[in-house]
Amino acid sequence: MSLVPSVDLKDFISGDAERKQEFVKEIGAAFENIGFVALSGHFLSDELVDDLYAEIKKFFELPQETKDKYEIEGIGGQRGYTSFGKEHAKGRKEGDLKEFWHFGQYVENNPRLKAEYPDNVMVDELPKFNEIGKETYKMLEKTAKYVLRALAIHLDLEENYFDEYIKNGNSILRPIHYPPITSEPKNAVRAAAHGDINLITLLMGAHGKGLQVQNHKGEWVDAIAKPDELMINVGDMLSRLSNNKLKSTIHRVVNPPRELWGTSRYSVPFFMHPISEMPLNCLENCIDEEHPKLYEDITAGEFLHERLIELGLIKK
Numbered sequence: 001m002s003l004v005p006s007v008d009l010k011d012f013i014s015g016d017a018e019r020k021q022e023f024v025k026e027i028g029a030a031f032e033n034i035g036f037v038a039l040s041g042h043f044l045s046d047e048l049v050d051d052l053y054a055e056i057k058k059f060f061e062l063p064q065e066t067k068d069k070y071e072i073e074g075i076g077g078q079r080g081y082t083s084f085g086k087e088h089a090k091g092r093k094e095g096d097l098k099e100f101w102h103f104g105q106y107v108e109n110n111p112r113l114k115a116e117y118p119d120n121v122m123v124d125e126l127p128k129f130n131e132i133g134k135e136t137y138k139m140l141e142k143t144a145k146y147v148l149r150a151l152a153i154h155l156d157l158e159e160n161y162f163d164e165y166i167k168n169g170n171s172i173l174r175p176i177h178y179p180p181i182t183s184e185p186k187n188a189v190r191a192a193a194h195g196d197i198n199l200i201t202l203l204m205g206a207h208g209k210g211l212q213v214q215n216h217k218g219e220w221v222d223a224i225a226k227p228d229e230l231m232i233n234v235g236d237m238l239s240r241l242s243n244n245k246l247k248s249t250i251h252r253v254v255n256p257p258r259e260l261w262g263t264s265r266y267s268v269p270f271f272m273h274p275i276s277e278m279p280l281n282c283l284e285n286c287i288d289e290e291h292p293k294l295y296e297d298i299t300a301g302e303f304l305h306e307r308l309i310e311l312g313l314i315k316k
């Protein structure tokens with residue numbers, strides 16, 4: 001399979017058992033093959049999407065010294081602003097050609113988790129940015145909850161298996177700005193080849209060229225969504241849990257051709273993370289003689305910590 005298949009979340013929540021089962025089959029097959037799917041029928045309205053992009057652009061256009069006020073030391077970039085070139089893909093030394101912002105969980109009724117997570121950072125200059133970020137976070141989290149329910153069924157688990165782990169989970173909404181390229185980037189790219197860390201990623205803004213995924217043959221394939229679709233992919237946490245039945249596919253964002261160097265790219269991934277206690281131990285029903293256990297037992301929190309060190313976001 002070379003193209004990213006499309007599915008419609010409305011089929012899953014339609015109340016029609018046959019449509020629901022078909023959705024599970026299609027998304028399951030997509031995630032066992034290419035690891036990516038394009039999803040329509042999500043909970044983001046056009047108005048919310050337009051407002052979000054307008055606010056994000058305003059934020060990244062703020063003077064550098066204003067943005068720098070929001071780069072907080074000591075939290076591994078988990079909230080607020082991360083400046084250009086800081087994050088690099090695992091195993092690379094060149095920083096990616098991007099700056100980004102992190103919105104984190106809005107914890108409800110759980111003082112222990114409220115204390116565990118860093119607080120969200122508020123942008124004083126743009127009150128609407130804070131508001132729209134929160135609304136988008138909630139809608140993508142809701143979308144992801146249903147996608148995980150479908151995957152639970154596909155993995156022969158209880159439909160609600162993930163619910164307790166994702167309630168007040170450590171998910172991150174990351175608006176990214178890839179600025180115009182002003183000089184020969186040498187080896188640096190907008191986002192070097194990587195797998196995502198989390199359970200699943202829901203990506204807004206994949207309807208222009210740039211995002212590429214690696215297929216079974218090692219070829220890079222353009223992944224382009226329709227305007228109303230989110231691109232969704234499996235992250236390393238879900239691949240571990242499923243003993244690599246569901247594939248965390250390597251992907252990247254390539255630099256545009258020279259005549260388009262002057263244009264920015266904006267994309268907004270939502271990285272769905274569980275609470276840090278969630279065990280990522282390979283599921284028993286994904287292990288057999290043909291599929292021996294591939295990964296050591298680990299919790300989501302331990303795994304995230306390891307990976308943030310590898311990305312250059314926290315020190316050992």
Ligand SMILES: O=C(O)CCC(=O)C(=O)O
Nearest residue numbers: 191196206211253267269
């Ligand atoms: O900008 C994009 O389209 C993809 C970004 C991405 O893969 C990531 O941030 O993990």
Ligand SMILES: [Fe+2]
Nearest residue numbers: 194195196251
């Ligand atoms: Fe990614």
